[in-house]
Amino acid sequence: MTSSAAPASLEVSGLAFAYPDGHQALFGIDLTVGRGERVALLGPNGAGKTTLVLHLNGILTGGAGSVKVAGLPVEKRNLAEIRRRVGIVFQDPDDQLFMPTVREDVAFGPAASGMRGAELEARVHKALERVGMAEYADRPPHHLSFGQRRRVAVATVLAMEPEILVLDEPSSNLDPASRRELADILRALDVTVLMVTHDLPYALELCGRSVILSGGTIAADGKTADVLADEELMRTHRLELPFGFDPRAAAAKA
């Protein structure tokens, strides 16, 4: 990565972490994500993907190494600003949407950082507009379909205007139409995206670059089409393409 005027959205270097029970989950991770890049984070269950994500906004800390978001180190005294800059969309929208109405949920992040009144209202409207859910503002989240809830979950972090959007399994449990709608939304956003996923065609469709995390280390980092086409690499890390899916042909079509 050549150095440019704007610092990279995300710089992880030498990150290692062991859970309190002694289980070592990360062994020296180095990962840089440039501004505006969309990167897929692939890896088998238990590879440490969620552990890594929880380091990005300082929920987990205390191991070796460092994490910087747009140049700002993830440290206790920066946490409020870091959490504004890193928008994490968790896997289950029912965990993410905890307020009684969609509108209040989307407003939660910006309001927590002190925004009020008309400015807050405009911010909420814009975020809901970007995911096509503006007309659902006054609905309670549990009256929405799963796909709609996932979209609102994305809006809740977009409302914070984050430097980087981190999505944990964004396409899980979505029907094909909702999956495609979400892809359209994500593609239209002009933010840096780090997407944890098992959905390899989704990674190919949305992310130019893919990183494989396996056993707590980075096992591969390259163009998604190349990574997916490397059968040996894929097999070693328990990553399987859907039946009949040919990444080269799909990449050529895109």
Added chain:
Amino acid sequence: MGAGHAHKLYRQAASPVHDLPPHCKIAAVFLFVIVVVSTPREAVWAFGLYAVLIAVVAGAARIPAGFLLKRLLIEVPFVAFAVLMPFVVPGDQVHVLGLALSKNGLWGAWNVLAKGTLGVAASVILASTTDLRALLLGLQRLKLPSLLVQIASFMIRYGDVITDEMRRMSIARRSRGFEAKGLKAWSVLAKSAGALFIRSYERGERVHLAMVSRGYAGSMPVIDDVTATGAQWRYAAVLPASALVICLLGWTL
């Protein structure tokens, strides 16, 4: 505030009472109940006047009498309690149809019944004209401890999620041939309850994580601030103020 959380007691309508800000209504009902409770029980006519006040407010709120009366049924346990009092309270006795009833107990029963009914009626009017979300905003505005308001709003948000989980567990049990009968069933049900508790606890942890990730640091940010004008406060004050006049008359007459 929208269609969101219509609860069973809420009754959608357009009325000046529906339009009042929630914290004005809560304060008015609260003060009304305090005034009613501090009225001497011997001033029977005062309770009649309170009932008239309630009827006037219900009329202004476009609540039909039948609806109000049906909702008063939650009072039934009180009534049972009141009916017992004349038999168990010691003191002077009066004889009615050959039954020895305690005079003190009769007054006590009247006291519980009259004050209870008025209090419940006022609360029913509050609940029929204010949706849950607004009630919570009102309580928050009245500076109820924010933790309580947070707990209440999580109950609204996650009530359905947990009921759903319960239903799924019950379906899973029955799909494996379980029928809830006999002593053995209890141990299975207790285990299910335990599992439900753990699932809810874990969900709580995940929700907390999501909240912290969006900047939660212990207190809920103010998103909707309900405000009331002086005129709205004065309008809401009509109920407790008239009640106060009646109460004072009750003490002096």
